[in-house]
Amino acid sequence: MRIEKVGVIGSGLMGSGIAQVAAYNGFDVTLVDLDQERVDSAIAGIRKRLEREAERGRITAEACEDSCHRLSGATDMGSLQSMSRMEVVIEAVVEDIEVKSGVFRQLGKVCRGDALLASNTSSLPLSDLAAASGRPERVIGLHFFNPPWALKLVEIVSTASTTEETLRDAMRFCEKLGRVAVQVKDTPGFIANRLLVPLIFDAIEMLDNGVATAEDIDNACKVGLNHTMGPLATADLIGLDTLKLIAESMFEEYGEPRFKAPTLLRRLVSLGHLGRKTGRGFFRYGG
Numbered sequence: 001m002r003i004e005k006v007g008v009i010g011s012g013l014m015g016s017g018i019a020q021v022a023a024y025n026g027f028d029v030t031l032v033d034l035d036q037e038r039v040d041s042a043i044a045g046i047r048k049r050l051e052r053e054a055e056r057g058r059i060t061a062e063a064c065e066d067s068c069h070r071l072s073g074a075t076d077m078g079s080l081q082s083m084s085r086m087e088v089v090i091e092a093v094v095e096d097i098e099v100k101s102g103v104f105r106q107l108g109k110v111c112r113g114d115a116l117l118a119s120n121t122s123s124l125p126l127s128d129l130a131a132a133s134g135r136p137e138r139v140i141g142l143h144f145f146n147p148p149w150a151l152k153l154v155e156i157v158s159t160a161s162t163t164e165e166t167l168r169d170a171m172r173f174c175e176k177l178g179r180v181a182v183q184v185k186d187t188p189g190f191i192a193n194r195l196l197v198p199l200i201f202d203a204i205e206m207l208d209n210g211v212a213t214a215e216d217i218d219n220a221c222k223v224g225l226n227h228t229m230g231p232l233a234t235a236d237l238i239g240l241d242t243l244k245l246i247a248e249s250m251f252e253e254y255g256e257p258r259f260k261a262p263t264l265l266r267r268l269v270s271l272g273h274l275g276r277k278t279g280r281g282f283f284r285y286g287g
């Protein structure tokens with residue numbers, strides 16, 4: 001299928017990053033969120049990032065301008081009528097099964113029959129979203145990594161109902177986005193988060209038990225294990241609220257203690273210390 005128009009639902013950390021990657025790679029992108037303020041601020045953020053890339057000589061000024069021209073916003077989160085002409089729709093709203101199911105129910109009503117319906121969920125059952133859409137054969141998981149413009153991996157997730165053609169379309173789309181794809185079945189956490197979440201939780205437990213400081217725990221992983229980022233800084237980057245939601249659904253599915261959100265994580269979320277996005281998590285950011 002020929003893909004030109006891409007819809008991205010949810011303009012937060014991931015949605016705005018995915019929209020940026022799609023616009024940069026030549027797709028016309030419509031970014032949807034609950035209100036104009038969120039959409040405007042996401043589009044302004046994308047422009048800022050692209051301009052910075054152009055200033056650093058990593059992309060041309062023309063590519064920056066063209067990408068921004070290919071981006072537009074919408075706020076019809078209830079009806080999602082703006083998605084009716086899209087060939088691909090990528091859902092990246094909050095990690096909540098009710099909210100996501102509502103989006104897929106609506107997409108099933110308004111989208112073209114052949115549209116590829118994708119979710120960026122990290123841990124929720126894709127099969128539930130596929131069922132909610134009423135057209136499970138065209139539903140696929142496209143799990144991008146944070147930040148999407150820098151990390152090239154996409155986990156392509158299929159359910160028992162995903163067709164070969166859908167999988168092929170998704171592979172080709174990821175290739176056009178310049179991504180590296182791996183294929184995985186619909187299992188909580190897929191490949192990367194299934195490995196990463198227990199590592200982060202062990203780091204949090206060590207910190208809470210006074211075994212070592214946050215800096216030393218992260219340094220041990222960076223210098224000793226050659227990780228680019230330590231687990232606590234990674235948690236701050238993901239967003240502690242999002243990490244907690246991811247863990248809750250993994251714990252519910254696997255029932256294993258290694259996926260249970262540690263007390264310190266839950267307390268920080270209660271206090272609104274959500275990581276980089278609020279300036280404080282396991283580390284402090286900005287001023």
Ligand SMILES: NC(=O)c1ccc[n+]([C@@H]2O[C@H](COP(=O)([O-])OP(=O)(O)OC[C@H]3O[C@@H](n4cnc5c(N)ncnc54)[C@H](O)[C@@H]3O)[C@@H](O)[C@H]2O)c1
Binds near residue numbers: 122
């Ligand atoms: N943060 C990460 O590192 C990461 C990485 C990969 C995948 N994901 C997945 O991407 C998705 C989005 O995560 P994020 O980090 O971008 O979250 P975020 O909190 O930054 O953004 C979520 C967006 O969803 C919007 N939204 C739309 N409808 C909503 C509703 N009814 N209720 C609440 N919010 C609503 C919010 O306005 C917000 O802009 C989640 O499924 C998450 O698991 C996150």
